[in-house]
Amino acid sequence: xxxxxxxxxxxxxxxxxxxxxxxxxxxxxxxxxxxxxxxxxxxxxxxxxxxxxxxxxxxxxxxxxxxxxxxxxxxxxxxxxxxxxxxxxxxxxxxxxxxxxxxxxxxxxxxxxxxxxxxxxxxxxxxxxxxxxxxxxxxxxxxxxxxxxxxxxxxxxxxxxxxxxxxxxxxxxxxxxxxxxx
Amino acid sequence: xxxxxxxxxxxxxxxxxxxxxxxxxxxxxxxxxxxxxxxxxxxxxxxxxxxxxxxxxxxxxxxxxxxxxxxxxxxxxxxxxxxxxxxxxxxxxxxxxxxxxxxxxxxxxxxxxxxxxxxxxxxxxxxxxxxxxxxxxxxxxxxxxxxxxxxxxxxxxxxxxxxxxxxxxxxxxxxxxxxxxxxxxxxxxxxxxxxxxxxxxxxxxxxxxxxxxxxxxxxxxxxxxxxxxxxxxxxxxxxxxxxxxxxxxxxxxxxxxxxxxxxxxxxxxxxxxxxxxxxxxxxxxxxxxxxxxxxxxxxxxxxxxxxxxxxxx
Numbered sequence: 001x002x003x004x005x006x007x008x009x010x011x012x013x014x015x016x017x018x019x020x021x022x023x024x025x026x027x028x029x030x031x032x033x034x035x036x037x038x039x040x041x042x043x044x045x046x047x048x049x050x051x052x053x054x055x056x057x058x059x060x061x062x063x064x065x066x067x068x069x070x071x072x073x074x075x076x077x078x079x080x081x082x083x084x085x086x087x088x089x090x091x092x093x094x095x096x097x098x099x100x101x102x103x104x105x106x107x108x109x110x111x112x113x114x115x116x117x118x119x120x121x122x123x124x125x126x127x128x129x130x131x132x133x134x135x136x137x138x139x140x141x142x143x144x145x146x147x148x149x150x151x152x153x154x155x156x157x158x159x160x161x162x163x164x165x166x167x168x169x170x171x172x173x174x175x176x177x178x179x180x181x182x
Numbered sequence: 183x184x185x186x187x188x189x190x191x192x193x194x195x196x197x198x199x200x201x202x203x204x205x206x207x208x209x210x211x212x213x214x215x216x217x218x219x220x221x222x223x224x225x226x227x228x229x230x231x232x233x234x235x236x237x238x239x240x241x242x243x244x245x246x247x248x249x250x251x252x253x254x255x256x257x258x259x260x261x262x263x264x265x266x267x268x269x270x271x272x273x274x275x276x277x278x279x280x281x282x283x284x285x286x287x288x289x290x291x292x293x294x295x296x297x298x299x300x301x302x303x304x305x306x307x308x309x310x311x312x313x314x315x316x317x318x319x320x321x322x323x324x325x326x327x328x329x330x331x332x333x334x335x336x337x338x339x340x341x342x343x344x345x346x347x348x349x350x351x352x353x354x355x356x357x358x359x360x361x362x363x364x365x366x367x368x369x370x371x372x373x374x375x376x377x378x379x380x381x382x383x384x385x386x387x388x389x390x391x392x393x394x395x396x397x398x399x400x401x402x403x404x405x406x407x408x409x410x411x412x413x414x415x416x417x418x419x420x421x422x423x424x425x426x427x428x429x430x431x432x433x434x435x436x437x438x439x440x441x442x443x444x445x446x447x448x449x450x451x452x453x454x455x456x457x458x459x460x461x462x463x464x465x466x467x468x469x470x471x472x473x474x475x476x477x478x479x480x481x482x483x484x485x486x487x488x489x490x491x492x493x494x495x
Binding site for chain 1: 191339
């Protein structure tokens with residue numbers, strides 16, 4: 001652990017800000033809410049800087065924090081802070097978001113089927129497809145064993161494939177996680 | 183057809199975002215916060231398992247706008263009715279005024295001690311079907327609007343949130359985001375001064391920087407040491423096990439607490455933080471030793487305790 005918490009935090013922030021922002025934007029209905037979730041996530045990191053693992057593990061640790069902050073946000077337990085006003089405005093006007101929808105608003109067949117899955121399945125599959133995490137990284141992010149990851153992933157994929165087949169999608173297994181080795 | 187295509191963007195689309203002015207300003211704002219101040223009270227101003235820094239009003243007392251209360255007593259004013267029978271854009275009574283802006287509601291609490299029914303009446307007049315409860319809080323949080331809490335989880339579209347507004351000439355001023363037609367259960371709390379010894383409304387805290395006692399740091403000391411200090415000060419003690427899922431091999435970063443009785447606590451265990459749970463009682467957040475056994479399910483521990491927003495009164 002570095003002796004200088006400030007320097008260490010700055011380094012982690014610079015490396016992890018974009019992946020964490022991406023993680024949150026992909027899951028927030030409203031890009032403006034993402035500003036507060038990101039702020040809260042890094043505030044936790046600052047408070048607990050001594051506990052943050054080294055290297056890329058810090059990013060996985062932060063995914064775990066962001067996941068819970070998002071859950072709190074969905075329960076209405078997140079405050080909008082004055083200090084995030086500029087970031088909220090900035091995110092709301094990001095060109096890359098101008099013509100995109102959150103997964104909740106995706107009315108494609110895959111989007112609709114994906115929304116019917118249990119929350120745990122959705123989280124696991126999206127961490128693979130969107131954050132491109134492997135089994136070890138999933139285990140670190142979710143705080144469970146690799147074996148538990150493999151079992152949960154197998155079940156989630158099976159449920160997703162069945163739901164896709166029911167919805168009339170051909171070759172659902174091939175469709176799900178292209179480009180992933182999992 | 184690829185699941186990856188459901189993502190609205192990829193990390194690569196965000197290249198350079200960390201260098202933008204708002205991202206740099208956020209970083210500066212976070213590191214300007216003390217990480218573990220020696221004697222700072224950290225309590226309830228905001229809900230949420232993970233909390234941001236305290237809003238800057240900590241410690242300042244708001245003078246209640248008593249004049250306005252007297253003038254407005256028993257008078258309710260609704261302005262700007264859109265459709266016949268439809269919600270007003272602004273409503274004010276002796277307790278509160280609520281005004282609908284483009285994408286949020288401005289709420290000004292005038293009399294935090296008023297009947298909760300007066301708050302509900304005002305929210306409903308502008309189209310928000312919510313429940314309001316007055317809840318016991320420490321003196322420096324009287325008048326504060328807490329919520330919106332959606333106990334069953336918020337389902338979009340839209341967003342929810344609250345942000346306090348400064349300066350405020352009344353007891354409390356805030357902006358509230360909540361879809362006007364939201365049909366799920368929504369609860370607001372209004373802080374009232376707790377009676378001596380009356381437990382404060384439950385709140386989720388990060389105890390790592392919470393210290394209840396002026397001039398005394400409980401963090402890192404043993405339970406026996408801190409308990410002796412509390413006795414010296416004539417305070418009662420309550421216990422919470424502070425379970426954490428972080429640490430080597432468990433890089434998760436989450437934590438939760440569980441209220442327990444004194445017989446579950448060993449004197450030699452280490453205190454993470456402390457917090458007043460009433461005017462005469464301090465709760466110690468204790469790191470469980472190996473004898474404590476495995477952590478319980480976080481949601482089960484959370485749901486095992488009563489929460490102010492579920493109370494029927």
